[in-house]
Amino acid sequence: MGLIYADIELFNADDKALARRGYLPEAEVKRLNIRALVDSGAYMLSINDETKTQLDLAILDKQTVELADGSLQEVEIVGPVDIRFENRWTTARAVVLPFSTDILLGSIPMEDMDVLIDPKQQKLLVNPAHPYMAQKPMKNVCGYPRWITPAWSNYLRVGNSGKPMPMSRLAPFQS
Template identity: 90%
Template structure:
């Protein structure tokens, strides 16, 4: 399988919240159309310093990450950022890799958007089993054990 890229849109979530409350015109919400490298070996969205600045993302903290070559690097975590691909979206934090040129779309945002890698066509696709809306598994949540429900069935 070769390199797979996907056209995504990134949005500053804080700007979107201000616009929703009427404090910022919708046209001033910082956004960026980008060609992201689809990387199922990476966990998170990874952006470069330039993208962080363009979107005006806040630095939320620092973390140590393991790079593809096995080396460890302390990096900034920025966000929150909305990621849109076709009819899917998710909100995430982004690892800022200052030495990188590519935006990397990792496995966690891909799973949250319910998108798949099509290795035959070498592209990212919306899950054909759920074409209109992302399906998200909620394990251990069933009709009988929802929060607040009586799960003691001895008294029924």
């Protein structure tokens, strides 16, 4: 399998929020059309200093990352960045790799956009099983906090009296 690139559009998400609220004209939202290297081995969106400057992204954090060669490097985490590929959108934070020339589209934004890598055609595709809208598994969403397992939910419903507890009494626990 060779290198796979995808045409994506990056936006300064803070600018988009200001434009949505009427504080910034839509034409002034910072955006870039770029060709990104699709890298399922990378977790996040990785950009270079030039892209960070062009989008005027805020530094949110500094972290140490392990590069492909095994070396450790302290990097800036910037954002928020809106990423668009075809009919899919996601908002992410980005790692700034100062000496990089390629923009890397990592696995987390790809998974959030529900896109697939097609090694035969050597391209990034919108998931054909969900062509119109991204689909995500949300198995822990049930009205209880995630720490409440099915066994706990039975206890909360019954309580230690053995009688069913009204679900309205669970209101403080619901997220």
